Amino acid sequence: MKKRSSTYGIPFLALALMLLFASGASAQVLNKPTAADNPNLAGNSAWTAACASASFNEYFVNFTWSPPLVASNNEFILELSDANGYFSNPVELDRVSDKNTVFDFEFQFALPTDIRGENFKFRVRSTNPAKTSPASDAFSMYFIDYNSPLLISQNGSGTIPSGGIIQICGGGSVTLKPHNIPNANTYLYNWYRSGTLLAEKSESITVSEPGMYYVELDYGSVCSGSANTLSNTIEISTGTSAGIAITGDSAIAVCPGSSQILEANITGMGYSYTWYKDGSKISGPTVEGSTYTVNATTAGFEGSYTVEISGSGVCVEQSAPVTITSASDFEVALQSAENIVLLPSQTKTLSVTTTASSPTYQWFKDGVAVTNATNSSLVINGIGEYYAEVTENGGPCASAPKTSAVTTVVAPDSFEFVVDFVGTYSSCENTDATLSLTTINAVSDNGAKTDVTSDLQSSFAYQWKLNGANITGETAKTITVSDQAKNGTYKLTGTIDAFNAGSNNLEVKLASSQTLQITANGTVYCEGGDTIVLESSMDLSNETFEWKKDGALVNSSTASLTVGQPGVYQLVVSTNDCPIVSNQVTIVPFDASLLVLDKPSDLIIIEGETGTITASGADSYEWYDAGNNLISTQNSYGFQEEGEYLLVASFGTCTVSKVITVTFRDMFAIPNVITANGDGINDLWILPNTYSRDPNVLVTIFNERGEQVFSQAGYENNWPQSTTTFNKQSMIFYYKITRGGKSLKQGTITVIK
Known part of the structure; x- marks a missing residue:
């Protein structure tokens, strides 16, 4: 490891x-x-x-x-x-x-x-x-959540063509798409034509130029190749159109129970044929399958039919469509509402329309034919379920009668309103709200409800209420509230004949239109910098409020807030039904990386020469020596002596401090290991002449607990003075070499006994 x-x-x-x-x-x-x-x-x-x-x-x-x-x-x-x-x-x-x-x-x-x-x-x-x-x-x-080879085919059908070749007619195109990857549309793709990367990144690609096409998942500039998703290759070649078509009319009406044979205009040449209905394959590809029989006894036979030809010496080509319809098909449409509420002494007219060329009509009430009701409309004055039966008496095909939708006519026991907000409404966020009637339900004696909005909404007299009291002048189906002082519970009532109706309650809480603004005297936080204070545009002396940082409460007692940490600050004042929320103020931490040095902070120079470090990025600079004496206020300083220096860079009220350590390049290294075993070889810690026997140079040695064990000015290369002081096989000591109080060198000495 x-x-x-x-x-x-x-x-x-x-x-x-x-x-x-x-x-x-x-x-x-x-x-x-x-x-x-x-x-x-x-x-x-x-x-x-x-x-x-x-x-x-x-x-x-x-x-x-x-x-x-x-x-x-x-x-x-x-x-x-x-x-x-x-x-x-x-x-x-x-x-x-x-x-x-x-x-x-x-x-x-x-x-x-x-x-x-x-x-x-x-x-x-x-x-x-x-x-x-x-x-x-x-x-x-x-x-890489998918790392298997992709498989591509035409339209992602899953059928890879024989030999991997698809031939298209000049000017035609083919869509290639992978068919073996789940959630295919969530990926990006690298499509290639004969080794050249194409611009397309989508799941599918539509091509018309000849070439060798393949694809891989786009996992970026490095990972794509290692993912092992490279697909099979589809060769696209072009050819000349054979002019494939379906013989006969482009629109054919077929009687129910019969059939219609569709035939391609090119036959007997060994080609394969594929038949489609409404774009979906229904037969083939079949060699010499140049005909297709449409069976009108099958439900849903109506549609748009095409044929596709393929084979040796001919490009893949699809014919123009032929539309098949039912010759006896006609429509019956109810023109009146399917649910009608009939008030006392009212009458209603029901009607139907039809596309039949020679229709006859018969109306039914509760499943029984209405005497003499043989027109396209019917006037009613009683409750029940009504519908019309229409018979086609012309056209080339015999057909069964068709019935219209049923109209249910009821007498109400009561009415109810349903009201709702128009558009988007959020409590304590909107500054206005519009309420409107959406539904009128007729309620029967057993509790069943019938929507009669379209039939009766113009017949009611309306009145809006706020907290149970009528609102003067608000007698329409819709009301708009834009005053926070009018927050409360709204309800719509109405009357028609002897009926009274009432709606559900809607609670309206509008946000205050008053603007709350907070400001700060600074937005950059640093330790030791000027204090950042947030203040409000609103007098908070009589308000309940909360100062929040990153959404959490930090203060609820002082009108201003002293910032103690970076974060997103906001003020919330609780007033009336809804709080007033201020703007957000973002306090960001100071970025110490703005200070840039052109050389490392551990600077090595040759004794007697000058090494210069230049700083940039700050507003001002102060350089200090180890005695904390200011030695320069320029953006650069030339060092000639060993020791530790401090650079303080100011960015407004923020500062960055950086320690600069200057050492001479050793011509003779300070040893960090001695073998104090008394054999006369490497028993003493020998310093180079730069630091030994100089009365101005102080050498101090500490043990591993930080206790001073040796100190000598003008060091005579005489430590350790005895080998008996070492009670372990291997001990570590620490040294520090100074001249005039300035640090020259420091490090460790390992003593092996």
């Missing part, structure tokens, strides 16, 4: 943090995450694209950050952008809470199954303090 992270020893970490705090560091730096190698796979290379599937879905991302330490309850969260690299709605991939003292570690994640795109990015967030790293580079990432 490969090593996944590096953790410094606690004493050395404590010493490193002590030095960082002494030099003025004040904020963590979260670096952009990078792809890492998979420890469970051979090799040692980071992944460059994610091609996940059900059989493999394990990836690693490396992340580094810089002290000071985060809070003990902090969590680091790995997030994934959308396919365009935006983090408006990021997906959480991993979350860790045990890496708060580890500055270099790796996240492990599985790719979500709905991921498909070329420009996904990562970022890392910490929760305490709340910081966000820069976004990673863009990656091609796809979850």
Whole structure:
């Protein structure tokens, strides 16, 4: 198993943090995450694209950050952008809470199954303090949920032509489509013609040019080939039209019980024929099957018929359609309503129409013929079920009588109204609402309801009520409410003859038309920066209100709100029936990555020469030495001495601090291992002349508990002075070399006994 992270020893970490705090560091730096190698796979290379599937879905991302330490309850969260690299709605991939003292570690994640795109990015967030790293580079990432070869056929019919060849007539076209993939319309496709990638990305492609056509699923620039979805090949060739047609008239009427033979105009040449009705195949392909019999005894025989010809030396071609209808077919249509309420002393007229050429009529009431009712209309004055029977007395075919739809005539016991909102209405969101009558039901004595809206809506007298009281002047079927003061319960009543009707209740709660605006004196939050305060345009002294951050209550007592964290803020004032909701103000965290250095913060120079670091991105700069002395306010500084320096960059009221460590390039390295076994070889810790025997250079050594065990100015290469002080086989010590209080070198010494 490969090593996944590096953790410094606690004493050395404590010493490193002590030095960082002494030099003025004040904020963590979260670096952009990078792809890492998979420890469970051979090799040692980071992944460059994610091609996940059900059989493999394990990836690693490396992340580094810089002290000071985060809070003990902090969590680091790995997030994934959308396919365009935006983090408006990021997906959480991993979350860790045990890496708060580890500055270099790796996240492990599985790719979500709905991921498909070329420009996904990562970022890392910490929760305490709340910081966000820069976004990673863009990656091609796809979850391959289908990885079998596609099969394509004409119109996705599932029938692959013999030899994989389809011949079309000049000017014709063929639609190719896969037929063996579920949810085919949810994918993008790569279509090819004779090896050339085409522009089409859809599930099907309509082609007219000759060539070799095949397709694969589009899993991006990297993953498409590894998905193994490349289809079979269909060869499209072109030929000359044979002029296929169905002989005879283009419209044929057939009597019920008889049949009609359809015949192609090209016969006797060994071709195959396929017959279609209303676009669906009904016969073939059949060699020499140039005829088809339409059986008029079969229900639904009416329709549009075509024939398709194919075979050697002829291109695939379909004829113009021939329409088959029933010669005796005629229609009967009821012209009056199917449900009629008959009030006392009323009469109603029922009528039918027909397409019969020579019709006769007979009306029926409750299944019994009405005497002398032999016209196309009938005047009624009683309740019951009415219908008309129509007989065709002309035309080429004999036919049975046809009956119209039934009209049910009832006498009401009572009426009821149904009212509803017109258009979209949401309580406490609309600033106006329109209510209207939608249905009038006649209710019989047994509770049965008949919709009589079209018949009686113009006959009722109407009155709208609010909270049980009549609304003056509102006597139409519709009412519009646009005043919040008129919120309440609405009901419609009405009268006709001796009947009274009432509707259901509708509760109207309109939103206030008053505008609530909140403002902020700043929208970028940073620790130590100016205080951000939110204020309201409304006087809140006599109001009940709530300040909310990210939808959660944060304050309900003060008229202004001091922002303590980034987030989306809003004010809600409770008044009347509906709250007044303000605009949203988004407070964003300051982005420390705006500060850019042209060289690494660990600068190595040759003693006696100058190394310059130039900063950019900030409004102003201050450079400090290890003694906290201001040494420059320019955007660059030339370093000549070893030590630790501090750069403070200002962005308005926000600042970013960065520690610069300057060291001389060693001509002779400082040893980090000695063998204090008394054999005279490598028993002493020997420093190069740059640091030894110089009275201005102080050498201090600490044990692994941070206790000082040796300190000497003008070091004489004489430590350790005795080998008996080492009680373990291997011990670690820490050293620090300074000149005039400025740090020159620091590191570890391993003593092997």
